Amino acid sequence: MALFRGYENQQGSRSHTALVRSGHMSPAEKWILDPTFLDKKMSSIFKDGVLFNYQYGGPGMDEVVIPKGRVVGVGASVKDFVSKKFLASITLPGLALNANTIGMAPYNFTKDWFQLDRFGGNQPSIITLDYVELPYMPGFTPEKSYDVTGVLKEEQAISVDNRMPWGAVIGECQNGDYLKATPSGRLTKWKSGTDKPEDIVGQVLASDLNAEPTGWLKWMLWEEQYKYDDDKFINRSGVSNLPSDEGYPFDPTYAEGNTIFQNYQSNLINNPTGIIGLHDGSGNYDGFGKNDTEYKDIELGTKEASKPFLGAFKDFAGGILKNIQQGVVVKVAGSEVPADKVTIDYRQGLITIAADVAEGKVTATYKAMHYGTPSWADFKGVQGAMYVLLKK
Incomplete structure (x- = not known):
């Protein structure tokens, strides 16, 4: 810290005590969500600036603009109508200045209603060096144009037509490959001699292409005789904004559901049907699950x-x-x-x-039936998972 000699004026001197703003893993910066998503030119995909509504987001956090797992970049500084200052904007690579990339969205970036004098939305942040797990979708070809057109075409093909808005690795790749960002912030193979070194955002350290991923989900089973008993626990869980609702966290009997789930493992292990709609490969929409791959x-x-x-x-x-x-x-x-x-x-x-x-x-x-499929991989076209070490 700077040291002073009482109130004596030190002519020709200025202290300098600021340098490190934060660590590297998740830079402590206040970005503002790119207002470009609200433009009319984006409206064919982003309705009122929103890509899709997330059922589990809760009030004010359900209108997703940039989904979890997407690579993002920074755009021009824009006015923050809360602080009245100009702040750097955060956006998708196809909309960023010079198609730059700075890291990955660790959670959903939701519509910033504070800019419209209302409550709602969250503060964007990024991760830069973490080891992440992403769905592998080699059947999709990344767009080459890093502009509005490239972003909208990828969103149409994957988020809209295939019902898969989250971050993913698209196009063919294998263990050891370096990855770059696509216009919509998904990842694809980086090619030496064609792509620039600064385009690298990560590297595939391992992959899991097994039909049943390693884990415990395939042991979670649900027979017809238990569905009625379980329904009272399932329908009373989750976020609620209604004072009269008896859902979680207001109803202590919700914890009794764990006992029922434990019984599945001991009583039903010879009938691997999966809990319907949860991890049986059926997907969030009919015709768009892992079973449709x-x-x-x-x-x-x-x-x-x-x-x-x-x-x-x-x-x-x-x-x-x-x-x-x-x-x-x-x-x-x-x-x-x-x-x-x-x-x-x-x-x-x-x-x-x-x-x-x-x-x-x-x-x-x-095609096959897939039991034990985690929800993040339960989409048509997902062939497995890529484990990626981010390198920004």
């Missing part, structure tokens, strides 16, 4: 001439995949095999091809 032209082995083929369906990691859905298309040497020449054990994920079918490489296109 297509395993396309997966190689199952090679059929020899005049011999039956015995094989098993595989997941994206190469492991055996069970609980196959109806509608399997099987090909040998590129030609589709007639249904009467194929026998499938859908529950165990086993396949048999008759001996009189021609020889060649066996491939199949199919």
Whole structure:
């Protein structure tokens, strides 16, 4: 700190006691949400500046502009109508100055109603060096234009048409790859010689492409006989702004629900149906869950001439995949095999091809039921998870 000699004026001197503003992990900066999202040019996707409404956000925190897990950048300084000062804006890379990136949104950035003289919204912050888990969606191609058009096209294809607004890794990549941000703040493979070094935002240290991710969710089961008993606990949980509501945290009997969940593990482990709508792969919208993800032209082995083929369906990691859905298309040497020449054990994920079918490489296109799917991965097109070390 500066030292003073009483009230004596020190001519030609100024103290300098300020330097470090904060640490690196999560810079202590007051950003303001980019008002560009409110522009008419964004209205085809961002309705009144909002990308989607998050059911679990609670009053004033449910109107999401930039979702959790997106990479963000900074834009021009804009006027903060609360402090009456000009503050740097935070936005998506496609809207940022020179498409810069500064870190990742660790939570949903919601509409800043304080700028409109109302209560609602939150203060944006970022993480820069954390190790994060993101859904892997290789079937989507990132846009190349880092501008309004690029942002809107990606949001249309993924957030709107595929019902998946959160941060994700899109396009093909593998362990060890460096990643850059797309116009909408998702991550994709960084290519040496094409992309600039400063574009790197992270690196894939590991991945999990197993159909059933490592964890305990597959042991959480729900049979018909328990649904009625559980309903009273489920419907009385969550945020409430109604004084008359008996929901959490006002009703102590909510804790009794834990006892019921513990019983699933001991009584129902031989019936892995998953709790409907929670982690059974059905997704938040019909037709847009993990169960709707297509395993396309997966190689199952090679059929020899005049011999039956015995094989098993595989997941994206190469492991055996069970609980196959109806509608399997099987090909040998590129030609589709007639249904009467194929026998499938859908529950165990086993396949048999008759001996009189021609020889060649066996491939199949199919879908499966996924039990134990965490909610962040329960979207159509998700093939697993990428574990990314951020590097900003």
